[in-house]
Amino acid sequence: MIPYGRQAISEADIAAVVEVLRSDFITQGPQIDRFEQNLAAYCGAAYGVAVCNATAALHIACMALDVGPGKMVWTAANTFLASANCARYCGADVDFVDTDSDTYNMSVPALKAKLEQARAAGRKLPDVVIPVHFAGQSPDMKGIAALGAEYGFRIIEDASHAVGGDYLGGKIGNCRYSDMVVFSFHPVKILTTGEGGMVMCRTPELSKALRLLRSHGMTRVAEDLERKDEGPWYYEQALLGYNYRITDIQAALGNSQFSRIDEFVARRRELAARYDRLLQGLPLRTPLQHPDGKSAFHLYPIWIDEEAAGRSRRAVFDALRAAGIGVNVHYIPVYTQPDYRKLGFQAGLCPNAERYYAGAISLPMYAALSDSEQDTVVAAVRGALA
Structure with missing residues (x-):
């Protein structure tokens, strides 16, 4: 059987994972920081925050934009379940935008018409729109961003298919036309960490929020603690987060794959x-x-x-x-x-x-x-x- 997708694992990938297995760090360690920095630099993004999978990445990206009960998220109709489910995890409502008949991505004319109809009817406008880079090709992000500026919605790009792709002279993932961009490293994707994902973002505030959300909402950073003199063992839960962390083992594989x-x-x-x-x-x-x-x-x-x-x-x-x-x-x-x-x-x-x-x-x-x-x-x- 010739499969529709398959990972490409080299001897160098295997050696990179074995090296971590023999090191002092197999969960949280230096490979994660390196992976985040490598991909952020490659895409031209300010920050990358690695997590256990792209669904988790979408979830915390929504949370970082205060998606919750009473909020509305619109996404593409032609996508995997996670692009919509991430909003429902937060208690938000979801609606769908039709596709372009040529690219199968979110249609900007359909989005514009849906926005105009919602405004005219007095219906809830989206707080966040999640366009999807179907099959690896960018939607018309420039057009979507222009509508975001007009109608006041934030944008999360679900680029799970698109790491390494290009759009209007830049790498997909640079956040030029959005608040955040999500990548997937599932085995059938372009590069893999086994399971894994990353959120690219452009502000230190979003990066900080995402890092808290991926790890129980917990911090040990002295300047962020309310009780600063408790002791070197001390940590605080600043908000309700999740255990969405990626491991150093996975990040080592990601770094090796990234070289190709x-x-x-x-x-x-x-x-x-x-x-x-x-x-x-x-x-x-x-x-x-x-x-x-x-x-x-x-x-x-x-x-x-x-x-x-x-x-x-x-x-x-x-x-x-x-x-x-x-x-x-x-x-x-x-x-x-x-x-x-x-x-x-x-x-x-x-x-x-x-x-x-x-x-x-x-x-x-x-x-x-x-x-x-x-x-x-x-x-x-x-x-x-x-």
Whole structure:
């Protein structure tokens, strides 16, 4: 089986983890600081705060912006569950914005129309908007930021797919158009720490809040203590936080992987360009690359034109799986899930997202995918559509 995603672990990665296992620090240690500093410098962000996974990163990013009961968060319809669930963890309400029919990212015209309609009807406007960098490509963050300035909402970029990607001349993660950016280091992502995530931010206040929230709301920093002369063992809980810490073992793997991030992204882009060429002429759509950026290509999603193909997406999917191609589908619109239907959401809310989902298949995409394996995938796609 050729999987849709796979980690690339080198001997150097293994050696880096073993070195930490033999050191004095395997939980909280110097590798974490190094990982945060490496990625912040690479992206052009002021700060990076590493945590145990990207869902935790989204949760504390919401908390750092005071998301809670009575607050409203809007996110993309075409995303994984965590992009919406993070707001609900805080007790906030959630709503969804339809996708752009070409990039499958949050549509700025749809966001603008939804904001105008909410204001005209006297409905609650969003306090926070969470756009998602689907498949590794940035949404129109400049346009979203302009609407944020007009309507007064804060912005958290869910860039779980997009570390190493580019947008308007800068690296995704620089927080130029947002308050915070979240990355994921799950094994199928562009670089991995096993499980892990990071929040990039641009102010010392947000960095401080995030660091408190990831570790029980606890501090030992002398200047922040109310009782400063208690003793060297002393700590205080400044707010209610969580145990969302990453380990030095994971950060060591992240640092080793980070040394190859540009190599990983370059290979993914090469594979995407090769898919584009090899799939020409088939009854499907390949992913559009918007000229404002360069995708990191966590995913390579195709869209099956069922009418032109004379076959359903399900038939093509099943044929590919039967041929040993581990395809997947990204994503089921979040609001169609049973738990969200209980909140009153119904099909038809975001027609573009639903239309995309009905034809979507993610083909194998990972840095270690060989040309010959990719040829096998393409031959299987041709066979499935025959």
